Amino acid sequence: MIEGILVEGLIYGIMVLGVFITFRVLDFPDLTVDGSFPLGAALMVQCILLDVNLWLALLVAFIGGMLAGMVTALIHNHLRVPNLLAGILTMTMLYSVNIRILGNRANVPVLEHETILTKVSERFSGIIPDEYILLLFFIVVAIVIKILIDLFFRTDLGMTLGAMGNNEQMVISQGVDPKTLKTIGVGLSNGLVALSGAFAAQYLGFADVGLGQGIIVSGLASVMIGEFLVMKSNRIGVLTLCAILGSILFHAVLYLGRYYGYVIHMTPNDLNLIKGILIIILLILTQAKKLKKVAIKAVVEK
């Protein structure tokens, strides 16, 4: 059970890193995510069915997600559409695209096929207890991705992306086109989200066009839970770690809801409601925390 929560938390944690990049680093609330997550799943599943090299398939999913994110950024940049609407447009279009990729079906299973996860399980079976293989695998995957993101945000380009979310004028004054930066940032974010979708499809054993429903809400809730773990930090390494931990905690909460919710007559249909309420509670708590800080400051300054 605990492995299940951790594995889910880590798989979706990759998506949470993507959401963290758009919402927190770029200050670009991006809703493409609900479409790019199933896009990654669909591309992965289709590649598996076509016997494409599995690692190449992951790359295909990543690039697919990246292109989706770039479409959103381009719509926003060049048609002067607000970023929320641009994301919704892409997400809506992706719904059709995803069904196409799945061969005009809404759900395609890959249970009988070899996936990265079955390969890893076979390879380490007998060396590591079976129930821990996937957990260890995803811990490694999450850490590698986290470190790559941390390194990226320490480069000149990464730092400039970070500055843009805070102060767009500064970036312009440095001779950099914020449009280009947004395209790169939102692209990268959706690449990660699609990668997460590709792993999720293999873990679940299928791709479904409905997989993305509410992903953005889960992602945001996870980011916000993560932010509660550390009061304040501007160190990218700490922030990305919090995002992943937030995802794990979020999945623990979901798990409780799923398995013990019946006590309060909750059904699986209520989960989305629970997610929404969770975010609202987090928002209220954040506000309270902020107000408290302001109050303390006011007292100190007197």
Add this chain to the structure above:
Amino acid sequence: MIELKNVSMLFNPGTVNENLAISTINLKVKEGDFITVIGSNGAGKSTLFNLVAGTIIPSQGTILANDRDITREPEYRRARYIGRIFQNPLLGTASNMSLEDNMMITYRKGFKWLKRSLNNKMREFFRAELVQLEMGLEDRMKENLAMFSGGQRQALTLLMMVLSKPELILLDEHTAALDPKNAEIVLELTNKFIREYNLTSMMITHNMSHAIEFGNRLLMMDKGEIIFDVEGDAKRELTVEKLIEKFHEIRHASFGDDKALLSP
């Protein structure tokens, strides 16, 4: 260096809010000029800077940089050779990043690639440059900029702009949001850097005596026009009284509300 030819800026054309903010301006900024710009609120000073910097595109006329037509060149491209500091000290730097990260981002103009330029050699270089500000910032390079005062951030923005060697700098009341002591410090630094690096500069100020004291040339703006342009000896002989007299003479109008804004 920069030349404006018959430049006009009409905001919201064809609406009730139609506003001719800049009315057929001709201006030639020569290399090495340090121009102070004065004028009442709404005279069009910031709009003039926005046109030069490329934030807005003129309704009419052309803008040249070293005889090259840059009228439609986007702001981020012009930023590679035009530096700019705003009244709001928060606009020059990123609050959520450390001092050294900010310096690294602002050190070189143009697109940033996937390499990591911030190393100990860069840090040493930044530290040495920060000493010039005499604010003790060289010992706080890992601190978040949110921890710094407006004056410190404005001084830092100024230093970084100078280090990037722009061909022209635009200062839009960059000390107006600071407390008097910090305003003084930043203004002194500005003057020092402009002389030391022989920077071509334009500085908007609300303070007539500053406009007279600093620079080699003075522009007075009113209702979207440059109504007075002096340089050299004529500028050196100016006093606040003469300047006010000049305004009356040109406009045949009393200062009215403007007097307060143009006070020394």
